[in-house]
Amino acid sequence: MTSLHSNDGAQTLTARQAGLVGCHSCGRVHPMGTPRCSRCGAALHSRMPGSLQKVWAWLFAGIVVYVPANIYPMLLTTSFGATTENTIMGGAVELMHHGSYGVALIVFVASVLIPVGKFLAIGYLALVVDHGSRLGGRLRRGQDLHRRQRLFEVVEFIGRWSMIDVFVVAILSALVQLDFAATINPGIAAVSFSLSVAFTMLAALSFDPRLIWDAEQDLT
Amino acid sequence: MTRIVMLAATALVLMVAAVFFPFLELSAGGMVRQSSLLDAVLAFSSGLLLPLTFAVAALIIVLPVLRLASILYALAPMALGWHSARHGVAAFRLAEALRPWAMAEIFIVGVAVALVKVAGLARLGIGPAFWTFAALVLVTVLNDTYMCRLTVWKTLEERRRP
Ligand SMILES: [Zn+2]
Numbered sequence: 132m133t134s135l136h137s138n139d140g141a142q143t144l145t146a147r148q149a150g151l152v153g154c155h156s157c158g159r160v161h162p163m164g165t166p167r168c169s170r171c172g173a174a175l176h177s178r179m180p181g182s183l184q185k186v187w188a189w190l191f192a193g194i195v196v197y198v199p200a201n202i203y204p205m206l207l208t209t210s211f212g213a214t215t216e217n218t219i220m221g222g223a224v225e226l227m228h229h230g231s232y233g234v235a236l237i238v239f240v241a242s243v244l245i246p247v248g249k250f251l252a253i254g255y256l257a258l259v260v261d262h263g264s265r266l267g268g269r270l271r272r273g274q275d276l277h278r279r280q281r282l283f284e285v286v287e288f289i290g291r292w293s294m295i296d297v298f299v300v301a302i303l304s305a306l307v308q309l310d311f312a313a314t315i316n317p318g319i320a321a322v323s324f325s326l327s328v329a330f331t332m333l334a335a336l337s338f339d340p341r342l343i344w345d346a347e348q349d350l351t
Numbered sequence: 352m353t354r355i356v357m358l359a360a361t362a363l364v365l366m367v368a369a370v371f372f373p374f375l376e377l378s379a380g381g382m383v384r385q386s387s388l389l390d391a392v393l394a395f396s397s398g399l400l401l402p403l404t405f406a407v408a409a410l411i412i413v414l415p416v417l418r419l420a421s422i423l424y425a426l427a428p429m430a431l432g433w434h435s436a437r438h439g440v441a442a443f444r445l446a447e448a449l450r451p452w453a454m455a456e457i458f459i460v461g462v463a464v465a466l467v468k469v470a471g472l473a474r475l476g477i478g479p480a481f482w483t484f485a486a487l488v489l490v491t492v493l494n495d496t497y498m499c500r501l502t503v504w505k506t507l508e509e510r511r512r513p
Contacts, residue, residue, distance in 0.1 A: 156444060157504040170508045171444050226468065234467045294454055298461025301407050303468060305391040306377050308384060313472055322403050332451060
């Protein structure tokens with residue numbers, strides 16, 4: 132971490148205020164102005180340049196491709212000549228009808244709850260960081276910043292798990308090729324859903340969590 | 352350090368086994384279909400879905416292998432008490448950058464969900480590669496838990512070639 136926290140949250144000194152810059156890759160601290168980390172060779176930035184623009188761009192792209200992912204079919208099941216199309220939600224609902232509530236819940240959480248929650252969380256973080264001083268009026272305590280840091284860590288950790296449904300489709304399509312009896316083929320939504328996951332992961336990776344702590348100077 | 356190297360080497364061997372042994376077996380109405388991990392990857396290989404094939408192959412096989420290999424390359428010389436390898440620092444940085452994109456553990460949950468979905472349709476057999484892959488996931492997770500990144504970076508710095 133690049134900032135030294137005191138637990139009461141009253142006064143913290145960031146690396147930047149101390150004239151230092153921390154390496155985002157290995158954590159080594161250097162004097163401000165050092166171009167490359169002497170330990171791991173990564174480029175040093177006190178704050179990642181253009182972080183927020185990248186976050187907004189990736190987030191927007193992720194939301195845009197998430198729409199067709201929900202409209203178009205994810206799975207095409209052909210059984211005895213009849214083809215049924217299943218969307219993401221349709222697949223979860225069908226699992227519920229089969230009585231597999233636990234698995235239906237996993238699919239629902241991974242394909243709907245996590246992506247949507249991620250859009251909201253990244254959007255919220257980028258927004259409060261972007262308009263720190265204006266929205267900061269509501270910011271009373273340092274704990275709010277800790278909460279934002281925690282939110283970011285959760286988003287970063289959990290986002291990749293949305294890929295579950297794409298893998299399910301891949302396995303089903305490989306496995307269920309029983310000619311006439313049943314055939315499962317992937318639908319186009321699998322592509323746009325994977326893109327959506329990748330884009331939001333890139334959005335989270337572009338976000339520089341150190342920006343969260345810059346709001347601290349507005350705390351009084 | 353030695354433990355991380357051992358775990359990474361184990362995971363790499365398991366991955367090779369998982370790719371080549373039969374993964375799952377499905378039988379219904381007298382027909383039997385066996386699929387390997389590669390079949391699962393190639394499921395998207397028609398038309399517009401082709402790019403997805405490469406993505407899935409990368410996420411569940413290529414990137415995990417690349418990551419394990421770079422961990423081994425960076426850490427094995429130091430575990431043996433030598434200087435760090437020539438580009439060991441770059442290799443470990445690559446391994447760290449790949450961490451979010453290596454999705455073997457997510458794939459195994461996907462397999463579990465798929466098994467439940469298919470259960471009503473046909474009888475399922477689980478091949479040796481399934482267990483190998485599951486073991487691989489377990490070893491990778493253990494490895495990530497044991498590995499203290501700060502210690503690795505510090506050791507890489509101390510053992511640098513003069
Ligand atoms: Zn560094």
